[in-house]
Amino acid sequence: xxxxxxxxxxxxxxxxxxxxxxxxxxxxxxxxxxxxxxxxxxxxxxxxxxxxxxxxxxxxxxxxxxxxxxxxxxxxxxxxxxxxxxxxxxxxxxxxxxxxxxxxxxxxxxxxxxxxxxxxxxxxxxxxxxxxxxxxxxxxxxxxxxxxxxxxxxxxxxxxxxxxxxxxxxxxxxxxxxxxxxxxxxxxxxxxxxxxxxxx
Numbered sequence: 786x787x788x789x790x791x792x793x794x795x796x797x798x799x800x801x802x803x804x805x806x807x808x809x810x811x812x813x814x815x816x817x818x819x820x821x822x823x824x825x826x827x828x829x830x831x832x833x834x835x836x837x838x839x840x841x842x843x844x845x846x847x848x849x850x851x852x853x854x855x856x857x858x859x860x861x862x863x864x865x866x867x868x869x870x871x872x873x874x875x876x877x878x879x880x881x882x883x884x885x886x887x888x889x890x891x892x893x894x895x896x897x898x899x900x901x902x903x904x905x906x907x908x909x910x911x912x913x914x915x916x917x918x919x920x921x922x923x924x925x926x927x928x929x930x931x932x933x934x935x936x937x938x939x940x941x942x943x944x945x946x947x948x949x950x951x952x953x954x955x956x957x958x959x960x961x962x963x964x965x966x967x968x969x970x971x972x973x974x975x976x977x978x979x980x981x982x983x984x985x
Contacts, residue, residue: 791821795834798823802830824865828855903937912941914956916949935963 786805792798805815817830824830854868864875872879903911912933919929933941936959952960 786815786817788817788819788821788823791826792823793826795827798827799830799834806830819865825856825858828853829867905943908933908937908939908941909944909947910950911936911956912944913947913950914952915960916947917952918956918960920949932960932963 786802788801790801792801802817805817817824819825856865856867858865859873859876859878860880861878862873862876864873866873912929915929915933918924919926924932930941933944
């Protein structure tokens with residue numbers, strides 16, 4: 786049997802393998818060529834099936850059930866060794882256990898978030914859109930200038946004459962991000978001072 790369809794369903798896996806494993810007069814052996822990796826993922830089709838059903842109730846220990854070890858492929862001859870077998874039964878190869886941890890010398894450095902370079906024209910467009918938001922939300926001139934500085938890193942002194950324009954989705958998203966960051970900072974500061982409740 787050539788098993789070429791990968792599956793993670795143990796039921797489907799047993800059904801497919803069972804087509805050649807079922808007894809027949811005169812048959813003494815069945816050969817399965819597993820090209821799908823199902824045996825490596827689910828084990829041998831002749832392994833004992835789990836006999837306990839999950840009733841959906843939470844486990845008492847609260848820990849996840851440890852999975853049964855699965856067969857591993859021999860790195861030399863590709864024979865699928867049973868779980869826990871170190872010496873390959875087919876070629877006798879015994880792989881050396883190697884650590885996945887690599888230790889190299891290095892130096893830690895602080896990662897700074899760099900602002901994307903904005904052209905003079907893109908800044909002009911941004912401030913025009915912020916003025917459009919200002920008209921809609923009744924912002925003060927000071928708040929509009931501070932939002933512009935938070936986004937670009939500079940004050941909008943050269944763009945105060947530009948007329949307002951409807952904001953783009955990108956500008957609205959940037960303003961929303963600043964509002965969320967400001968609200969989180971205020972919440973953190975209030976938690977740091979502690980909340981005092983007075984009752985009469």
